[in-house]
Amino acid sequence: MSLNIFGMILDVAIIAILAYALLKFYKGLNNNKIPFVALVIISIILIVPLFKGITANAEEIINPKPFLSVDTKHIKLTGTSQKGILTGKTLSNAMVTLKDTYGVDKNINVKADNKGNFTAKNLDNNTDYKIVSSKNGKKSNSVKVSVSDIPDSAYTKFHIKNANDVGTLTLNNGNDNTVSVSGTASPHSTIKITDPDMNYSVVKTLHVKSDGKWATTLNGPGTGENDKKEKEYDFSARVKNRATKNDDSIFIENPNHEKKKDIKSNTAKSSDSETNDSSSSNGKVPTEYKLALRRANRYAKVMNMSQQGIYDQLTSQFGDGFSAEAAQYAVDNVKVNWDENALKKAKDYQDKMSMSPNDIQEQLTSQYGEEFTQEQADYAIQHLND
Structure with a gap:
């Protein structure tokens, strides 16, 4: 602003000097006015841009372009923080807009106070924001701010006892087909147990007491020849x-499952062995593959992610960090309708963000968005209003 004031004063001074020179020159003339007229024309040519400069500087002084400064461009969540907070400075009473660069979340708008200070709250973790300040139709240059992921310390504490590396428990002895499950969690937290085979419906809800201990029993897989060898349950824990x-998940293993298979002929056993050997040398799926598939199932069925999106999340060093082979096994074995996942995502964008069909389709297929195939996105758009 000081430069604008200096420029305006300079322009006024030049005009004053020209006017004074014209007046002195006019008083020194005799009868020949031609040189004076010529000087007036030249002065006008010079004065017009000077007046324009005065007007522009005055406009900038009265209605300046907003500036924008932030206290940090990298917000690191620590402790129990789950949302980011950003502070900064701009023009007094200016509007500051934070826009998710991926276009997923709604804009955050905050107004600066009389001194130009502003505070933006509830910034989502693991998100980049483009920030602009605006006032009286003018906008500042944009600033990009990144928010880190939620730290482990911010999550509810939860642990399952007596499970092996892949979270497997064995059925209790006897014929009740149940297994005892226990562990620890944050005091007064709520634990929900869901069944992936029943569309992740809640089968039990536990309320942890002040000592942080919990225990329950869960049904295992059946012993029929067509029953699964393992029964999966997923756990979530939440405290205020x-x-x-x-x-966290567990697999309940039925120790009698193999005994049921013993009644098959030796030929059938040999055939089964050959089939299993095609996936691994010892006939068993590697632990990493099973863990990756478990994660992939959740991403597909709970978060409605795309096949490519799940693969990227599984292999990313900022995600799950699985090997490419484990991730490929996982996405190849997830049982989900990818067209329906794309449709569910599309409806979310339509209902929660009021996006147009064209914008939704672009978001669904973008490598920076959902990464569905073009065919899956087309299906979603075609059934968007069904």
Whole structure:
């Protein structure tokens, strides 16, 4: 602003000097007015841009272009923080807009106070924001700010006892087909147990007491020849002011399952062995593959992610960090309708963000968005209003 004031004063001074020179020159003339007329024309040519400069500087002084400065461009969530907070400075009473660069979340708008200070709250974790300040139709240059992921310390504490590396438990002795499950969690938290085979419906809800201990019993798989060898349950734990811990699962293994298979002929056993050997040398799926598939199932069935999106999340060093082979096995074996996943995502964009069909389709197929195939996105758009 000081430069604008200096420029305006300079322009006024030049005009004053020209006017004074014209007046002195006019008083020194005799009868020949031609040189004076010529000087007046030249002065006008010079004065017009000077007046324009005065007007522009005055406009900038009265209605300046907003500036924007932030206290940090990298917001690191620590402790129990689940949302980011950004502070900065701009023009007094200016509007500051934070826009998710991926276009998923709604804009955050905050107004600066009389001194130009502003505070933006509830910034989502693991998100980049483009920030602009605006006032009286003018906008500042944009600033990009990144928010880190939620730290482990912010999650509800949760642990399952007596499970092996892949979260497998064995049925209790006897014929009740149940298994005892226990562990620890944050005091007064709520634990929900869901069944992936029943569309992740809640089968039990536990309320942890002040000592942080919990225990329950769960049904295992059947012993019929067509029953699965393992029964999966997913756990989530939530306590007030903490993020939900929801990436724990267990597999209940039926020790009698193989005995049921013993009644088959030796030929059938040999055939089964050959089939299993095609996936691994010892006939068993590697632990990493099973863990990756478990994660992939959740991403597909709970978060409605695309096949490519799940693969990227599984292999990313900022995601799950699985090997490419484990991730490929997982996405190849997830049982989900990818067209329906694309449709569910499309409806979310339509209902929650009021996006147009064209914008939704672009978001669904973008490598920076959902990464569905073009055919899956087309299906979603065609059935968007069904």
